Amino acid sequence: MDSIRALRCFVRAVELGSLSAVAREEGSTQPTVSKLMAALERELGVRLLERSTTSLQATPQGARFYQRALGVLSEYQGAVAEARGENETPAGLIRVNAPAAFGQFRLNALLAAFLARYPQVDIELILDDRMVDLVKEGVDIAVRQGRELPPDAVARVAGVSPRQLVAAPAYLRERGTPRRPQDLTHFEYIRFAWLADGDLLTLHRGARSETIATHGRYRVNHALAIRDSLAAGGGIGLCPLWLVQDLLDSGALVTVLPQWHGQPQPLHLLSPTRRYQPLRARLLLDYLAAQIVRLPGYNAT
Template sequence: MDSIQSLRLFTRVVELGSFSAAAREENTGQPTISKVIAALERKLGVRLLERTTTSLTLTDEGARFYERSKRVIEEYADAVADVRGQTQRLAGTLLVNAPVGLGELRLNALLLEFLATYPEIEIELVLNDRVIDLIEEGVDVAIRLGDELPPHVVARHIASSPRVLVATPEYIKRSQKVRRPEDLAQHEYIRYAGIASGSMMEFSNAAEKIVVATTGRYRVNSSLALRQCFLAGIGLGTAPAWLVQDLIDTGALVQLLPKWQMASQAVHLVYPSRKYQPLRTRTLLQFLAGRVPHLPGLRAAVS
């Protein structure tokens, strides 16, 4: 039996919960299905299923192989559909991964809009700030910030977010004026914890480049917490514009030194490197590529 058919039967056994149920679906005998799975295990050199007289249980290796097998089968079906010129139905589940702050502030609403447009698609949005292995964790599409990307993926640079220096109007009124980057040394600087540059900030304009050593008593490794600190008025700090642009627009925060630039933060669409993708995945990628660059504080990447 060919490998694709073996994978398909294995996934159906797992999903239906027994050899006999899979055999009935295939209009064949239970011993035939059992032999196929046993042959697959011998070929792989691992045990995929623990069998008892009353149940089947996936081993750890079997669980991982099942997730990968489902993807292979989906890709094969889409490849056949592409060759035959068929249009796949927009249905099924997508696992999406994104950073916590960007996901909560900006992406959540976009994905709800996508679901409203495509009622047969389901989305599971997983928010974390770790760089994860997309294939190992079963992620279909990820949105990542910066240039640190997961291994073995396709990454498409779709947008960037300029970094801005901000403070509340109240903080500005009671504090020493900030006319040049060097003035930051006299201020309580709130920053994101764990960044490679540490307390050093680089500013540039058309004529000069300045590196400033900032000082401050508080650092936090959460973009949403950083946003709250800015609003509390306990100091000033820098952030990618996607995190604070709405607050600048309403006047809750003021951008300082607008003629000075800092390094922008890149936004990438990331997905496993595979030739064939389900139509739902391609549709979501197209949707995000078109909409994310127009979110507050973001601009389209220069191609």
């Protein structure tokens, strides 16, 4: 029996809850993976997995063995990397998950440059605004904006984007310009559709804070659509500068109430809580951390 392969398949079976899913990852078949798990259980003399027609989960002994197996695989992968030395060529697949708007607007170009630099690396980019389970879905790197992060991931802050109120000059010429935060109640406010605070907007100026009940007839669940609507003169919106800095530089948008701002939006690079990462993933993490802070609208942490 290939013990390392058996450990790897067992770990992924626990994480994915499916031998068929493990087989797809391995490029194998479900019966082959099932036989490998049965052989591992015979060798250990304990039942590691409870199988039913609809689910698969670790037994109590299997759950304890899973934690030790993670460490064994990590040590093995680290030893392989060390044996190969510093001249190892990065190769293989990196699975990346990112928010849809940031991925489309900024991340695509960064990943294209990385692929050009490392011709033996493949990248699978999944654009998804939900918070994914990195381990269960086999994600190597997740890009996440905001402060709510999963507890079971290693987070690295790559940059922080200030958030300002912006509008098109034509909209302000037609409707006037707010002079204080409470004036915003008289303007069309364009916002993200699924905000926890709904129409309530909190702005900060030094130690002062103001919360305003905004009004807007247009709400949308995609940041690029908000950007386009603001540039077209649809109203006023609070945007992270990574999304609109180029429009501010060109004059297509201007800041509104420039002394007031929203809570800055940090961008995190997440990786699974494993002690070892393949060289290709480590290189991409370092590359993204170096490049994102250079993007328009980002400040260093």
